[in-house]
Amino acid sequence: MSVTPPMLPAPAPAMSDAVFALTLALLLLAPMAIAGVALINTGLSRSRSAAQAMLGNLALVAVASIVFAFIGASLTGSLGLKQVVLYAAGKPWSLVGLGPFLLRGLGVAPPQVQLAVLFEFLAVSMTVLLPWGSGADRFRLAAGFASAAILAGIVFPLAAHWIWAGGWLAALGANFSMVASFLDGGGAATVHVIGGLSALAVIWIAGPRRGKFPREGLSTAMPGHNAIYVLFGCMLALVGWLAWNVAGAILWAHTPLTALSGTAINTLLSACGALAATYSVTRFRFGKPDASLCANGWLAGLVASSACAAFASPVGSLFVGGVAGVLTPLLVELLELALSIDDPTGAITVHGAAGLWGLIAAGFFAPQAGQLLAQLIGIAALLGFFFPLIYLLFALLNRFVPFRVDPDGERMGMDLHEIGGGAYPEFVIHRDESYR
């Protein structure tokens, strides 16, 4: 193993001032996606935990950004300097970056690098919100902050280095005589699959909400408290996602300007295909369309588009979204009813599973043959390395900062217990007993 200067797999084309301005403008719109996910997280929590959920969304973004600025950006390696490379079987495996701490040198870095770092800040902010939503109604704020720090300081930087910043997955084509390297222009892997897997780890460690899985009968339905927040969050997310995918296509896939409108159209079509599919499936299965599942379907379409919107055809994007939209309600039901996984926001399905599907679809729709193999290698790394790593780190963390609120706190509601005041002080709040 040695520490060497960065070996980028392929030099990125120089960025003109106009492209820099366009990408920066897009990245300034991208936080709308984060706002959308925050609204969805809040709307799908119960009314007695709504303020805690929204405060958590905001505070987790702050914690993740600070930790990423201090440590994460250095380990990602986008700012250059050095990286840790393991030489095994005669091949270099770039494992982690060793850039300057505290973002030193950001001001004099090339424009493209500055934009890449900004993209990573937004990506890490989105990543930490996904497990937070899944832990709704029992995940403590302190544990949320600590888990966000771990994700932003260790897990996300490793993934971003491997996939975006010259790591071994980004160099599959150059170093391992493959036709192509792993492709993830919009963060389907680094943001959504990592976030979805983190959500599963949080749910397993924190356990289901009290009364969710009673001794007899089906699981208890605990619907989100505000469908309007959820659906408006989906509209906001669309705006952010359009900007996010186009900016990602410029930065990571080096998509030509003439293909950018196609990327945006593909993103929209994927979401629309997913919504149509989820609407149809829920209408067929339950007799009426389900608003919460339709929102999940819409978001799953956006997530799937993150992987392949830059190069799929419009019909292909509709298909990718349609498959994500069919899978979403079925998988949500399977996880809850068959596997006893209590995921209030559906992040495992919407972000984890749809992200994996998008990455596989990218293998089929990419212009170069052999892309599928690179995508499968990336997926194997996400499932076989990152998921056990996340679970291990979270399980250790849980020993020092318990994830789950105490039973009295859960009965009282996270708002009163954790922040001393409710989101809707004039409303009557349901007690647990009212569910069953």
Next chain:
Amino acid sequence: MKYAGLLVMPAGFFLTLAALALFPDPGRRMAFVLCGLAVEGMGLAVSVRGHMLPRGTSHS
């Protein structure tokens, strides 16, 4: 069961890495990578089974 599954998953990942290191031709690589993913899937299934709580059990 909980942890056994999680320990099996990296084994699948190492199969994938072995495919990259050992086989230059895409066909064998693909076969090994698919085997690695299958092992990871089995590990995940075991882990899911291990985490399923008996109905009515309260989580501590």
